[in-house]
Amino acid sequence: MTITPMPEFRLETYLSRWEFAAEHHLTASDAETLTVAELLGLGTEDDRRAFMEQPLGYIETWGTGRLREAVAATYETCGPQDVLAFTGAEEAIFWVMGVLAGPGDHVIVTVPNYQSMETVPLTSGAEVTGVPLDPADGWRLDVEAVRAAIRPSTKVVAVNFPNNPTGAVPDHQTWRALVELCEERGVRLVSDEVYRGLESDRERMLPQAADLSPTAVSINVMSKSYGMPGLRVGWVASHDHALLETLERHKHYTSICGAVPSEFLAAVALGAGERIQARNRKIIAGNLPVFAGFFASHEDLFEWSPPEGGCVAFPRYLGTDGVEAFCRDLVETAGVVLLPASIYASTLAAVPADRFRIGVGRRDPGPALAAFDRFLTGRRRT
Known part of the structure; x- marks a missing residue:
């Protein structure tokens, strides 16, 4: 392997700026997490004891x-x-x-x-x-x-x-x-x-x-x-x-x-693992109709396609301002983070420039979607 200067890791740079600063992380790429106590509760009594005794x-x-x-x-x-x-x-x-x-x-x-x-x-x-x-x-x-x-x-x-x-x-x-x-x-x-x-x-x-x-x-x-x-x-x-x-x-x-x-x-x-993934699939299955309903209520601005697998989707933005400006305005004004298509741009092949990544794997997306909706409603009034 030849070590040479590497290009900026766009996704991590963007999330480093906004993931913990913004109120609503609506582009999360991971499923709903557990606490240490919840995880150990899925193990045995020996696991709980052994964890505390690990050197x-x-x-x-x-x-x-x-x-x-x-x-x-x-x-x-x-x-x-x-x-x-x-x-x-x-x-x-x-x-x-x-x-x-x-x-x-x-x-x-x-x-x-x-x-x-x-x-x-x-x-x-x-x-x-x-x-x-x-x-x-x-x-x-x-x-x-x-x-x-x-x-x-x-x-x-x-x-x-x-x-x-x-x-x-x-x-x-x-x-x-x-x-x-x-x-x-x-x-x-x-x-x-x-x-x-x-x-x-x-x-x-x-x-x-x-x-x-x-x-x-x-x-x-x-x-x-x-x-x-x-x-x-x-x-x-x-x-x-x-x-x-x-x-x-x-x-x-x-x-x-x-x-x-x-x-x-x-x-x-x-x-x-089977229990954890089953729980996460259930959360996603419950979230998908919520996201579908949200995007249906703004169908003049978005084309929604649910994921076949995983907990992220890549909807299309139809607004005239472009997805980059839209995502920037959304996070700066409403504190809602989405990942614009430029994060996934490739020098190898074209990636549609009108998409954004949204996460569907976290419990209770309601507050984030409500903030998103208020932002869109406010835009329509201006």
């Missing part, structure tokens, strides 16, 4: 044995030996994309995607091609477009499903066709699966990439579908042990190891 020393770079066993249990074919823990999904993405491609290599990334999926390989010296999801067709993934983009130098195809920010989920046939294409052409599939488990239709939940291909890489985290970003626990799962060992050595330069309390609590949460 606060260093732990294994790979992650504790208990955490890796709990992570492995969420896969069909992976064991603890196939798991490497990271501090959040971003550290995992940073090293996976940095290690797998460099000068002379080629990477394919679906667009829109999480920014570091494209900026890390670009700053590592790789060539990167974007394959856009089709907004006119429900953000559909075109496997034939991926096929056409593959070169002899292509090392990685990187995807993010359920997609951030669109909430799109490919059907099973398309997903397996992508996996088969990557295997056929000797290209590694890197799959960001952080919203898996929050599909509105459980039949749409895709098999994890690491369960389908011996070289594929699955990336996941406690932050999104489990609603625990404060733990800062993510991981990579893959049957490619040589890659995992390389990633582990690179991790020595960043976090070295995780935090004892976080990895303990993450293991407890994964043990109750």
